[in-house]
Amino acid sequence: MTGKFLAEFELYVMLAVAALGDDAYGAAMRREIEERTGRPVSIGALYATLGRLEDKGLVSTHPAPPEPGKRGRPRKYCRLTPQGEEAARHSTEMLCRMMEGAAWLQTPAGGGG
């Protein structure tokens, strides 16, 4: 019982960071989570969670200045720290273990990611 457990939304955020790779910044992550889960995500909640994950040392952030040009915008890119990767792996592993035996999982519906 040494691993840390993550709250559901924290895990979503970390998985989104992992999935987006070098392109993980606010708007992209918000959209990613909203599209995949179908659950509305507010920008306030996203940044609050990122702040918490950063304080826990699971995510590191890298502000990027606006690109030159009229429509350039400042972005804050995120990456999982080694501890973050470890925590995400741990959480998903536990989740998988717990899923075994759940009746509705015997016949997986569709091929959703």
Next chain:
Amino acid sequence: MSGGTPPVAPWFARAVLSLVLPPEDRRYALADLEEEFEERVARAGLDQARRWYRTQAVRSVWPAVVGRSARALRGRGRSWGRGVGSGSGPSTGGGWGMIVQTFWSNVAFAVRTLAKAPTTVVITVVSLGMGIGAVTTVFTVADGLLHPPAPGLRNPEELVTIFTSDEDGDAYGTSSYPDYESVLELGALSDAAASAVRLVSMEGADGGEQLIAEVVSGNFFSVTGIRPVVGRAFTAQEGGPGDGAPVAVLGHDLWEDHFASDPGVVGTSIRLNGQPTTVVGVAPEGVVSRRVPVRPDVWLPLGSPADVGRQESLDRREAREYLILGRYAVGAGPGELAAQLQGLGSRLAGAFPDTWVDAPGRARAFTAVSERQSRVNPGARRVLGGVAAFFFAITGLILLIACTNVTSLFLVRAARRRQEIALRLALGAKRRQVVGLLLTEGLILGAPAGGLGIAVTHAMARAMATFALPVNVPIRLDFQPSGRAYAFAFATALVTSLLFSLVPAVRVSGSDLLSGLKARLGGLSGGGRRFAPGSVLVSVQLAACLVLLAGAGLFLRSLQASADLDLGVDPQGVAIMSKNVPDAVGTDGMEAFYRDLEERMAAAAGVEHAALSRGVELTLLQVNSDVSFHAQAADPSGEDPRGYRNAVTPGYFVTMGVELLRGRGIEVTDGAGSTPVAVVNQRAADLLWPGQDPLGRSFDVTPMGSAGDGGGPGTGTRTVQVVGVTATGRYMDVDDPPTPYVWTSLYQEPSRRVAVTLKGASADAMVAVLRDVVPLAAGEVPVLAPSTYDSQLSFLFIHLRLASKVLGWGGVFGLFLALIGVYGLISFSVTERTREIAIRRAVGADAPRVVGAVVRRGATLAGAGLVMGMAVLIPSARLLRGVLIGVSPTDPVALGAGVALLLGAALVASFLPARRAARIDPMTALRQE
């Protein structure tokens, strides 16, 4: 894909986000939202995107605030240990942290305190919320009317509206098409567009529908920069005199409602006014016409076949129907344009001395007004501003009453908490802290009150959207509270809640310790004076109520007086409707068409009289054409003898009950081939031939239809012979001065747009006859559907009805609140003075005397309120002089009724606590103390 100026996110939502987001994330989060916002604008339209942005803001508040406070606590805990790592971190020193912490602990304490007093909370939130809702509703409507959005404009600062002064000399009138063509040649403008608003009917599967069309020059979209969201705009060649193309750009609302937002609508054909018209594009959402503050359903190029009967007006310099919107040439500015317009104006006045003068004979002039200042006609703006001020005054009074009630409530609460507060001060709390605590309570109540106010505003806006206009015109009174309205509501909530909590807070925290701690013993000495602010507040409330109630009384009396007004017509049993003569009937065939329709109507069961006319006096169908008697009047130097006119068939006078004093009316023999005749009213006869017999005399009338209601072929000035004289009635409005009026024969002056009038035993039966007998062309929608004349006349008094209703309900609501105020204050003073009353009773005062003393207190309050109220009411009622009909602004009945109602109610409200005072048993009371 969105071109032009970038769409703007709702600023209030953005401001809220800036406030709640942590400073280190703020710019990134806002940039993220902006990115998605722009994508959404391109994908789903501005409205949808703005809604999404607002939802984002609302949903972000809670997590951001919680996350931020949690992080602040974590950050501070760490920073004490090893300092702050990053410079832009949240900790900016202990000061801010302390303030935040104090604030949150104040909030926590205030919530706990308030939870123990649910009644206070409910009364405060409900009364303030209703008051704020009333004021915000007025704000929303006024804001929507005075500052309509103008989406899609390219470089709007380069746009300028050009007005021609109108008949009365008002600077902000519309211009004629030939004048527009002259303006186009000015060097200070790179281009200019002309536009006018019309009603057109669209044929559908289930009959027709009335639409609002904006008829525009072909370059309208390129001048404004408005880009269609689907399809294309008009080309410069498509709009112009003679050869307007049969094309249309749909309004966004119409596209959504009728075409299910289908982009495939481009290229399809619709029938407008019976003319096949090809849809070429769809305008962006929310475009409002500058001519009339409505969202057009469809745009048509000038000279379009669907703009039936208007082509010839494009050649007439006196047909002033068009609004000119210009764009400055590069380097040109207002000064240059004004100089060029002045030059052009005097050239035109020299070249066209007949049409470039107004009624009093002054030369007309152009005026240029910037785009922002001319979204609503600057002349109409003044009127709207006055009306808005009136409603602000009423709702402001309601809010004031609500606010004073809450202040009294908080004064009482504060007084009850004197001991607690004295104890806090004694234990070393600073006065500032105590005031802060009490203010926090107020703010906590202000927030839900503001929220309730917004909810009330939304409900009122919905209710207004369903308000039906008296005509078949698809105007939507659709006022959605904007970001500004939200800001207004919360600013009002903030100010009012600070007001009601500040007075008690300062008062109570200022009292010295001893008197606070001894408060219980003080009953005998300071009782009377201590709550002086409470008495003042209640008197102010009563004064405000008096203003509302007496105001309602004035309007009710005025409504009563209006029923007895002699309008010169008899609406008994009369029904009216509007009708267009089908295009298949040529100008020559109109007389036969009229006669045939009259015969058919007269043959219908129950019809006593039937007539056709160009317009109907005192309704929305009244003819706007005026007659200038200036040159012809016996005394041309006298007052401006401007008159109005109508053209009618023989049955008109008897149908409408217009009294003929001399001679005859229009008769069946007054056809196209006979001598042109006219019936004038007594006022016209007096002006033209004072003291002489008007019968048989001739005078000149100008053709009808120049004022923009179309139809009649204008054929220059005609000489008509007077055959009859009627009594002078009211024609344009109920409070008109005696106005000269002329009726000519409709047969001799045919019009494509006519009114149909019937008289019978019952007006409702006549409405049914109109529905059955009058044939409508495919897709034709009458501007005025069959209705009783009475119902149309009642719209003349709609402002009186509306004002008396608003004032009346405001007064009742205010009175209710004020009574709570009176009751609360007297009741509280009775409780506070229990000991004093008990002693008085013990030394021999009997019950009636005690009751009298208490009720006298209430009467004093009411008296002070009445004096204050009268002091405000009498001068402000004078402002209503122009609005009230047949009633003096200081009408004793209305004022007396207001005073009596208020006094009676105040006495009842103070009698209840007085009875309780009389029942005080001296022995029990003194023992308890």
